[in-house]
Every structure is written in structure tokens, then in C-alpha cells.
Amino acid sequence: MKISGKKISTLLIAIILPLAYLTYWLLRMSAVSPGAEIILSGGVIASIGLGIVALKKGEAPRGVSISFIIGAILCALIFLGINLWAGWSETRPGLVSYHVSITGLEGRTGGLITTILVPVPMKDREMVIPSSRLVDQNFDNWMTTMVETEDGTMLAFQNQHNNLTDIQGDFEIPDDNINGTKRLPEEYLSPVIETISDDRYTTVIYVDEGIRPLGNLTVNLRLSAGGGLYHGMFEDMYRTEVQENVQAGTTGRIVVTAEVEDYRPPKP
Numbered sequence: 097m098k099i100s101g102k103k104i105s106t107l108l109i110a111i112i113l114p115l116a117y118l119t120y121w122l123l124r125m126s127a128v129s130p131g132a133e134i135i136l137s138g139g140v141i142a143s144i145g146l147g148i149v150a151l152k153k154g155e156a157p158r159g160v161s162i163s164f165i166i167g168a169i170l171c172a173l174i175f176l177g178i179n180l181w182a183g184w185s186e187t188r189p190g191l192v193s194y195h196v197s198i199t200g201l202e203g204r205t206g207g208l209i210t211t212i213l214v215p216v217p218m219k220d221r222e223m224v225i226p227s228s229r230l231v232d233q234n235f236d237n238w239m240t241t242m243v244e245t246e247d248g249t250m251l252a253f254q255n256q257h258n259n260l261t262d263i264q265g266d267f268e269i270p271d272d273n274i275n276g277t278k279r280l281p282e283e284y285l286s287p288v289i290e291t292i293s294d295d296r297y298t299t300v301i302y303v304d305e306g307i308r309p310l311g312n313l314t315v316n317l318r319l320s321a322g323g324g325l326y327h328g329m330f331e332d333m334y335r336t337e338v339q340e341n342v343q344a345g346t347t348g349r350i351v352v353t354a355e356v357e358d359y360r361p362p363k364p
Contacts, residue, residue, distance in 0.1 A: 106150045106163045113143045113167030118174050143167065190324030190331050192217065192224050192283065193268035196253070200313040200342075201260040206306050210260060213243065213250040213302035215285035215338075215354075217319050224283050224321070225267050235265045247300050247349075248287040260307065274324045279332035281356050283321045295356040299338065305347040313342040315352070320359065335359040 116139020123132035147160045194217050217224040230251055233240045238253045238261070253263055281295075289298040301315060316339055323333035340352040 106146070106155050106159050109143045109146050109150075109160070109163035110166040110170070112139050112146070113164070114170035114174055115139065116142075117171040121174065121178050188325045189274055190271040190279075190322040190333065191268050192271050192321045193266065193319070194225060195316070195318040195320075196251075196263060196265040197316040197318075198253075198263040198313060200262070200311055201307070202262045204260045204311065205258050205308050206255060206260050206304060208256065210255040210304045210306060211243075211302070212253045212263065212304060213245065214253070214315075214317055215287065215299045215301070216242075216249055216251050217283055218286040219283045225269050229267055229269060233265065233267070235263060236261045238263055238265070240265070245302070247289070250287070250300075250302070271321065271324065274326055274331055277326050277329050277331050279322045279334070281321070281334035281336070281358075283319055283334070283336065284356075285317065285319055285336055285338065285354050289351055292353070297354055298351050299354050301338075301340070301350050301352055303342060303347045303350060307347070310344040312344050315340040315342060317354075323359075330360070333359050 116136055119139075120132045120136040123135060143164070147164065150160050151157065196214055198212060216230070223230075227242055231241050235253070237257045238255050241252050241254060243250055243252045253265065255261075284297070285299045287299060289300055291297045301317075303313065317337065319336040321334055322331050324331040334356060335358075336354050336356045338352050338354050340350070342350060
């Protein structure tokens with residue numbers, strides 16, 4: 097069956113438009129942006145020209161419009177397919193991070209060595225963040241080390257200067273073990289003194305008795321784990337947080353409550 101010239105022109109609109117759009121994206125992904133823009137512009141101009149030719153040859157406007165609509169639909173499907181492919185191919189590890197914030201120390205004084213102890217991030221009785229990443233870290237005038245206590249191993253912030261400063265410490269490592277979006281909240285702050293419920297337990301901190309003058313301290317410990325991408329989808333992320341207001345004069349061993357919650361970081 098012979099196809100008339102006007103039909104061929106109309107049919108080519110639905111072919112050239114998505115073909116130019118596909119070529120545009122392939123060039124863009126190959127970092128050939130100027131060439132991509134030229135190809136896309138050429139495809140649009142060619143499609144418009146073919147539409148004009150088809151109309152001059154007697155093709156009904158409805159047929160030309162349908163060809164443009166089909167071409168646009170195919171372009172939308174190409175765009176959707178490329179994004180699905182890009183999302184599926186994107187897998188990146190999450191993070192295990194530990195943030196330690198102790199405020200209220202600024203302007204106060206301590207002894208020869210002022211020490212504050214906080215729990216250590218653990219999983220299956222092993223340190224989640226290696227000790228090499230935790231010890232010998234400097235935060236202002238505070239140096240970190242590991243110490244053994246009656247409750248177990250703890251992270252120590254030590255200051256050998258008389259004038260104290262607030263503590264703001266951050267530790268993190270990539271969490272490469274990602275094989276799906278589901279994740280369990282297996283990390284915890286050790287030592288665990290008492291389990292209250294599935295998402296609450298108590299742990300312990302130590303505040304140096306030599307800090308003067310007496311005043312309130314605010315302790316915030318935050319352990320975050322997960323949040324990677326698995327084939328373009330976010331992995332579960334969990335946050336364990338301790339928020340404690342230490343009243344003036346309260347020193348030594350202090351039992352605090354840790355709360356676990358699932359967490360979705362805000363999109364950039």
C-alpha cells in the first residue's frame with residue numbers, strides 16, 4: 097500500500113521529535129551540551145517544517161496535531177525512562193555519625209585535666225566507629241581518648257587548659273553495607289544501663305567534679321545511622337538522641353535517657 101507524501105510528513109513528525117529529544121539527552125549525558133541543544137532545536141524546527149509541508153499537501157490539521165501530540169507523549173516517556181534509569185543506577189552508602197554537644201562550659205575553669213565522659217556508638221558489642229576515628233581528635237582545647245569505667249568503655253573529652261570551652265564534636269564513617277531500603281536500628285550508645293522499651297533505654301555520662309563555678313550544662317548526644325540511596329530510593333535512617341539538662345552542682349556519674357526514632361533528613 098502506497099503512503100501519500102502528506103502522510104509521510106505527518107508520520108515523520110511523531111518520529112523526528114522524540115528521536116531528537118532522545119539524542120539530546122544522550123549527548124547531555126555525554127557532556128556534549130552545545131551539540132545537544134543544536135540537535136534538539138533542529139528536531140523541533142524540522143518537525144514544524146514537516147507539519148507545514150503536510151498542511152500544504154492537504155493533510156487535515158487534526159492529523160498534524162495528533163502527530164505532534166504523539167511526539168510529545170514519546171518525549172515524556174523518554175524523559176521518564178531516563179530518570180528511572182538514572183535513579184535505578186544510583187546507589188550510595190549511608191553514614192554512621194556521632195555528634196557530641198556540651199554547652200555551658202564556656203568561661204568556666206577546671207583542674208589540671210578536666211574530663212567529661214560520653215557513651216560510645218556500638219553494634220553487636222563492637223564499636224561502629226573505629227577507635228582510630230574517635231581518639232586523638234581535637235575540638236578546640238578538648239582532646240579525645242578512650243577510658244575504661246565501671247560501666248564499660250567510654251569516650252573521654254579531656255582539657256588541660258584552665259579556661260574551658262563548650263564541646264562540639266563530630267565523628268562519622270560511611271556505612272557501605274547497603275543492600276536494600278529496609279534497615280534495622282541496630283546501633284546504640286554504650287554502656288546501656290537499662291532497657292525501658294524498644295525505643296528507649298538509659299546510658300550514662302560523667303561530668304568532672306572540678307568544674308567551677310557551678311552552673312547548668314546542656315548535653316546533646318546524637319547517633320545517626322543509614323540514609324543511603326538504594327537504586328534511587330532512600331534507605332531507612334535512625335537517630336538515637338540524648339538530651340539532658342545537668343543542673344548546677346550535679347557531677348560524677350549521671351544516668352541519662354536515650355531515645356530512638358526513625359528519621360528522614362530534609363531534602364536539599
